[in-house]
Amino acid sequence: MPDFKRMILKSGPCADSVAFLKFYLAALERPAARVLVLALRIKFSPDIFDEIRRCSLPAGEKTSLFSKAMNLFKSGNAYKTTAAGRSPLTDAAILAEAGPGSLIVETGVSDGVSAMGLLENTKGAEVVLTDSQDCYLYKDLCCGRKFYSRDDGAVSLKLPLFYFFTGSTAGKFPAGAGRIPLLNPAVEEKFRAELLPFDVFAGTLSRKADIIKCANVLNEAYFFLEDIKRALANLANNLKDDGRLFVCQNNKKYKDGEAYFILRKKNGRLELAGEVNGHELLGRLSSPLFADLFKP
Numbered sequence: 001m002p003d004f005k006r007m008i009l010k011s012g013p014c015a016d017s018v019a020f021l022k023f024y025l026a027a028l029e030r031p032a033a034r035v036l037v038l039a040l041r042i043k044f045s046p047d048i049f050d051e052i053r054r055c056s057l058p059a060g061e062k063t064s065l066f067s068k069a070m071n072l073f074k075s076g077n078a079y080k081t082t083a084a085g086r087s088p089l090t091d092a093a094i095l096a097e098a099g100p101g102s103l104i105v106e107t108g109v110s111d112g113v114s115a116m117g118l119l120e121n122t123k124g125a126e127v128v129l130t131d132s133q134d135c136y137l138y139k140d141l142c143c144g145r146k147f148y149s150r151d152d153g154a155v156s157l158k159l160p161l162f163y164f165f166t167g168s169t170a171g172k173f174p175a176g177a178g179r180i181p182l183l184n185p186a187v188e189e190k191f192r193a194e195l196l197p198f199d200v201f202a203g204t205l206s207r208k209a210d211i212i213k214c215a216n217v218l219n220e221a222y223f224f225l226e227d228i229k230r231a232l233a234n235l236a237n238n239l240k241d242d243g244r245l246f247v248c249q250n251n252k253k254y255k256d257g258e259a260y261f262i263l264r265k266k267n268g269r270l271e272l273a274g275e276v277n278g279h280e281l282l283g284r285l286s287s288p289l290f291a292d293l294f295k296p
């Protein structure tokens with residue numbers, strides 16, 4: 001049965017131009033204009049990322065516009081909201097533990113700007129950026145474009161001045177589909193970085209990591225607690241023995257707007273190796289649900 005509510009919420013009038021995006025974002029900042037543009041249900045299609053990539057704005061403005069456009073998109077239930085160097089406490093703690101040759105993997109990195117704090121100070125470590133949604137795929141139609149989300153296969157259509165979320169999913173992606181990468185151009189150009197597909201629930205890294213960062217992904221607003229446990233177990237599988245998983249959340253409710261905890265892998269199980277500012281998931285880890293994953 002199609003989810004009509006989701007189809008209606010994710011469809012609407014669409015004009016993928018950089019000038020219109022700037023106008024729209026400015027309107028969101030003004031309370032009266034915000035009500036109006038939200039009521040009009042204006043949408044942007046994934047084409048907006050290529051428009052920004054191609055435009056001639058100064059580099060800093062382009063970087064910020066790309067991330068602001070990303071903030072308007074979702075991956076399943078999760079928002080793609082991000083910001084440059086957003087988790088400085090977690091990044092500093094990671095860099096304090098990483099050494100030359102360490103493999104640091106940031107998961108659910110959105111457009112990659114949240115990893116800039118790590119990329120700028122690697123101290124000889126390798127930083128790999130991953131997200132379940134690394135790109136959109138597309139096929140051109142006679143009067144528009146068909147998009148496929150790479151994480152869940154969700155299909156949407158761009159018609160003249162309208163974006164339609166079909167609510168259906170593609171079992172298989174079409175051969176020869178075009179690709180709209182979601183890595184911020186600044187991260188790509190400055191750090192020669194890549195964004196690799198990796199699902200925190202089921203993904204396997206090409207080699208086990210010394211450190212995994214998972215910021216603003218494992219959240220009960222996005223996932224059930226059982227799923228969060230599944231993600232922690234899978235991330236643990238992708239860590240070397242003695243590797244560490246940094247789980248972070250940015251929210252005004254925490255001191256300094258950030259909280260994180262560190263889980264260390266020991267003999268296949270996880271143990272709490274540190275925490276800062278009382279991350280909301282900490283209390284959950286001692287529940288019976290997590291008993292088989294955690295060493296007391």
Ligand SMILES: C[S@@+](CC[C@H](N)C(=O)[O-])C[C@H]1O[C@@H](n2cnc3c(N)ncnc32)[C@H](O)[C@@H]1O
Pocket residue numbers: 074075076078079080081082083086107108109110111114130131132133198199200201214215216217
């Ligand atoms: C709120 S954003 C956080 C972005 C970035 N980590 C930050 O802190 O700014 C959540 C990100 O998680 C990603 N995500 C959602 N489900 C995921 C999954 N199963 N595996 C990996 N990433 C996922 C989304 O695509 C999105 O980019």
